[in-house]
Amino acid sequence: MTTHLSVNLNKIALVRNARGRNFPAITEFGEIALMGGAIGLTIHPRPDQRHATYHDIADLKSLVAAFPGKELNVEGYPDDTLIQHVLDQRPDQFTLVPDDPNQITSDHGWDLNLHGQRLTPLIAQCQSAGIRTSLFVDPDLEQVRRAADTGTDRIELYTEAYAEAFNQQDYAPLLEQYMQCADLARSLGMTVNAGHDLDLDNLAPFVARGNIAEVSIGHALTVEALHLGFAETIKRYISILQRGR
Ligand SMILES: CC(=O)[C@@H](O)[C@H](O)COP(=O)(O)O
């Protein structure tokens, strides 16, 4: 399976918000990403709208609609506000993330033993609205099993631990744990996404086995683009994913 890239535009939005006007426009960079071969765009509107805003959902939905086959993935904690925006705007995918409003970034997956039953009807409601669902989970076989119980279409493996291990160079055992979770998820009928702290250096080993459908990447990609340029950075990610290693 080829792994597709969804470009997270949160950090472009962060720069935009620094001056209170639409510069840089996230749609400009979204278009570069889509034209460069990304399968889609991701934003994660947090309750304080520090970077991506709820209004961005509609703007990116319109942009993506101009590119047949491309997708919009909205991530976030399923509070009433975000749920309403998601149901109104109907992105292609809603990735449910268990973040508190004051977290500096996402740093854990769901505890579905605690929250799985509560999420199940919301997942069904999204699916009835034509929205594919994904649950943000740690690389834990039990959580993967619980995710399947919710009826979610996909899981997103939270990859910060892998990224940290990669930097320590002893990442093989942990990578195997992620791969076992991915294989279990697929055996249970779910498709596997992954994201958080993936970058040009650590991506290839993570997608080499071909069991990851989509990676969403933003923070490192934006920093790499400061060095390389945005279009060149997208090109390099697509090259890695097309090579499959
Ligand atoms: C869920 C996840 O790991 C990321 O998609 C998240 O969007 C990162 O959020 P920040 O860009 O606010 O760090």
Ligand SMILES: NCC(=O)COP(=O)(O)O
């Ligand atoms: N779900 C992960 C994502 O969208 C981007 O995470 P990061 O690359 O900004 O760490």
